[in-house]
Amino acid sequence: MTYEKLVYHPEINRVIAFLDTTAGREKLLRTVQYLTRFLAYQLRGDLVELAYLKRIQFLIGISRKPLRFLKFLKHFRSLFIVLDDQLKDKKLRAFDVLKQVGFAAYFFLDGVQWFKQLGLINDRKSRSKLVANAGIYxxxxxxxxxxxxxxxxLRKLHIIYSRRKALSANSSAPDGKEAGISTNTATVDLLEKEDLNIAKEQNDLIKNSLDALVAMNGCNIIDATEGTVGLAGLVTSIMGLKDLWKSTKVGV
Structure with a gap:
């Protein structure tokens, strides 16, 4: 029957699997949050619409926080895994340590901020500079x-480009006829794989750079408009949704 085809359609199953993950729900809420932030700036002349969108933005923001609660534990674990990996490129290892420490501290402070919004922690009662400035920190x-x-x-792109250059040089080297055909086929496959790696890193670089713009605005390093911040966050959210959607596995 028609409804059975709809219910058991592979894409419907994928949507269900996607929404069944915490990461999927959180990323979807983030997309809506930054969309409302962008729209609020565009409709800033209408005070009623502005107040409505700001309210939605706040409610979604506070709804995302429990989905990320204790996520700092994941980054602490990743930090120790990186520290134990002595075979990793030294620069990549250092950058990864910086990344994991930053994210671990960020998600810890995000939990503190959530408790503040719920009224479980009071700035005056705690008398803690960390609690009072959890947002900016x-x-x-x-x-x-x-x-x-x-x-x-950037480091990964440098390594991949160097590796790709070496593969291209090897593929153009003279060889026997039969061996050359086999070698060229294998090299082409490797080159295609490296091209995919380059595209992935470039995509990740764009996403991280746009998120850095949002973070710099939050740190008051730059003074971007709410529209710019909303648009940057919306783009990175959609990119994140796309990556999560691709990695979503549908159970049999």
């Missing part, structure tokens, strides 16, 4: 993490 840690991620992207 969080943006700084996020920027540190993104700096490590961007440097890591």
């Amino acid at each position: 969080g943006f700084r840690c996020w920027l540190i993490a993104l700096t490590g991620a961007i440097l890591g992207n």
